[in-house]
Amino acid sequence: MIICLVAYLPGLFTMPPVDRDESRFAQATRQMVEGVREADSPAEVIEALAVPMIQDRPRLNKPPLVYWVQAIPAGVLGLDRAERDIGRAWFGAALPTGNIGAFRVASVFCSILAVVFTWRLGLRLFEPRTAFVAAALLGTCIMVLWDARQARADQLLLACTAASMWALAATWRRPRPTSRSLALA
Numbered sequence: 001m002i003i004c005l006v007a008y009l010p011g012l013f014t015m016p017p018v019d020r021d022e023s024r025f026a027q028a029t030r031q032m033v034e035g036v037r038e039a040d041s042p043a044e045v046i047e048a049l050a051v052p053m054i055q056d057r058p059r060l061n062k063p064p065l066v067y068w069v070q071a072i073p074a075g076v077l078g079l080d081r082a083e084r085d086i087g088r089a090w091f092g093a094a095l096p097t098g099n100i101g102a103f104r105v106a107s108v109f110c111s112i113l114a115v116v117f118t119w120r121l122g123l124r125l126f127e128p129r130t131a132f133v134a135a136a137l138l139g140t141c142i143m144v145l146w147d148a149r150q151a152r153a154d155q156l157l158l159a160c161t162a163a164s165m166w167a168l169a170a171t172w173r174r175p176r177p178t179s180r181s182l183a184l185a
Contacts, residue, residue: 001112001115001116003136003139003140004108004111004112004115004139004148005108005112007139007140007145007148008108008111008112008145008148008149009108011149012101012104012105012108012149013099013101013102013104014101015100015101015149016100017100017151018150019150021152022100022150022151022152023100024054024059025062025066025067025070025103025151025152025153026070026074026100026103026151027054028052028053028054028059028067029052029067029070029071029074029103029151030074030103031052031053031054031055032048032049032052032053032067032068032071033071033074033075035047035048035049035053036048036049036071049064049068050064051064052064052067062153065156066152066153066156069106069109069110069156070103070106070151072106073102073103073105073106073109074102074103074105074106076102077099077101077102077105100151103151104148104149104150104151106151106155106156107147107148107149107150107151107152107154107155107156108148108149108155110155110156110158110159111139111144111147111148111155111158111159112139113159113162113163114138114144114155114158114159114161114162115135115138115139116135117159117162117163117165117166118131118134118135118138118162118166119131119132119134119135120166121134121162121165121166121169122134122135124166124169124170124173125169125173138162144158
């Protein structure tokens with residue numbers, strides 16, 4: 001995990017948005033958080049969480065889970081003046097409103113989760129040294145290093161895939177004979 005933090009954190013809050021998809025993910029998440037904050041009824045909260053929007057158009061090409069995961073650190077780190085003061089206390093500099101780094105924290109967290117699940121999978125199937133090498137290779141892979149610094153869905157998908165592979169291996173290695181048929185189902 002320390003390897004991941006050392007590799008992913010430099011430039012996280014200072015690098016500008018690198019492509020239009022990252023900006024679209026961040027804008028949809030921003031509008032979701034603002035919609036929840038401005039909601040007057042539970043129905044408006046559910047609507048704001050269920051349908052990600054960019055301006056007045058729904059953004060339905062990705063599942064809402066991506067925006068929910070990004071909304072947590074974005075709501076804490078980057079949407080208003082009080083949260084900028086939190087950023088100043090934590091990082092030594094103010095996080096300006098709209099800082100893309102606040103939306104990227106979710107990708108860093110998901111990348112670390114993917115590395116941890118890969119390590120657990122390696123422990124389940126191989127020896128501890130092999131598990132460590134596999135996790136270190138995933139954590140320092142060029143694509144993971146690049147995508148961990150972007151506010152997109154890729155790292156969430158990687159974490160979910162690693163988690164499902166670990167769960168399948170854990171189910172497959174159980175001593176009960178019925179677990180194998182459950183794993184295949």
